[in-house]
Amino acid sequence: MKAWPAPAKLNLFLHVTGRRADGYHLLQTVFRFIDYGDTLYFTVRDEPLVTHANPLPGVLPQHDLTVRAARLLQAHTGTSQGVEIRLDKRLPMGGGLGGGSSDAATTLIALNQLWQTGLSRAELEVLGLQLGADVPIFVHGHAAFAEGVGEAFTDVHLLPSSYLVLIPPVSVPTPAIFSSPDLCRSTPVISPSDWSAGQGRNDLEPIAVQLYPEVGAYLDLLRPYGVARMSGSGACVFVEFADAKAAQAALEQLPTHVRGFVADGLDQHPLQDCLT
Numbered sequence: 057m058k059a060w061p062a063p064a065k066l067n068l069f070l071h072v073t074g075r076r077a078d079g080y081h082l083l084q085t086v087f088r089f090i091d092y093g094d095t096l097y098f099t100v101r102d103e104p105l106v107t108h109a110n111p112l113p114g115v116l117p118q119h120d121l122t123v124r125a126a127r128l129l130q131a132h133t134g135t136s137q138g139v140e141i142r143l144d145k146r147l148p149m150g151g152g153l154g155g156g157s158s159d160a161a162t163t164l165i166a167l168n169q170l171w172q173t174g175l176s177r178a179e180l181e182v183l184g185l186q187l188g189a190d191v192p193i194f195v196h197g198h199a200a201f202a203e204g205v206g207e208a209f210t211d212v213h214l215l216p217s218s219y220l221v222l223i224p225p226v227s228v229p230t231p232a233i234f235s236s237p238d239l240c241r242s243t244p245v246i247s248p249s250d251w252s253a254g255q256g257r258n259d260l261e262p263i264a265v266q267l268y269p270e271v272g273a274y275l276d277l278l279r280p281y282g283v284a285r286m287s288g289s290g291a292c293v294f295v296e297f298a299d300a301k302a303a304q305a306a307l308e309q310l311p312t313h314v315r316g317f318v319a320d321g322l323d324q325h326p327l328q329d330c331l332t
């Protein structure tokens with residue numbers, strides 16, 4: 057059966073520049089995919105039933121982003137086909153690596169092909185946004201400077217590099233970070249052309265560190281190796297290396313109880329060619 061990859065993303069920086077009337081925050085961020093993620097398998101059915109073969113513990117089917125993505129595509133296109141979804145989960149939940157969003161995007165991309173529903177990339181990006189602010193970047197399929205709530209893209213081309221990503225032993229609920237009264241919501245807007253690699257910070261990081269001291273402790277573990285940053289709303293933290301060998305050597309120096317992995321940065325999503 058065909059394996060469909062759902063890579064993680066890193067936010068190389070993340071500025072909060074304002075807040076919309078509906079409570080969502082205006083962001084500026086650079087999303088980069090990495091070659092580490094979940095894998096999905098789809099068994100198409102001739103009846104419209106959508107099921108999950110191995111649901112995540114504690115996640116009801118109606119809340120599962122892959123099931124919701126499949127049902128959204130069904131409703132939008134009127135297809136009479138269904139699917140059984142199997143997910144091999146590697147990415148942490150509440151990790152800031154976009155795992156659930158990437159799973160949802162891969163479901164949209166795969167089913168659009170398997171069901172032959174023929175939606176364009178632009179149409180799937182709009183559908184994806186209904187599932188979460190981080191879904192469109194995975195449908196977009198190219199590393200990008202993102203604005204709006206994270207859905208307006210300017211593609212970026214980044215130098216090859218590797219990342220050491222650490223997984224603190226906490227799951228961070230995104231709404232708790234965005235709703236903090238201490239969050240700085242007024243970082244000045246920059247032009248995408250003014251951004252260069254390494255610039256900026258993650259405005260969500262001080263809030264996550266305040267609420268989850270483990271995030272701060274894991275950032276401290278990475279600081280000897282370079283500029284340590286949190287991804288998204290946390291909990292995962294990362295540092296960039298020129299190559300995977302150097303990143304792996306750093307990982308091996310850390311205490312054995314520290315969970316982490318090494319991955320290469322990708323400019324293109326592995327399913328980029330599935331959409332036009």
Ligand code: C5P
Nearest residue numbers: 079080081083188189190205230231234
């Ligand atoms: O869109 P997503 O489901 O990932 O967002 C989870 C929560 O994070 C939202 O309900 C909202 O509280 C917050 N959020 C936000 N501004 C964003 C993205 C998320 O306030 N741009």
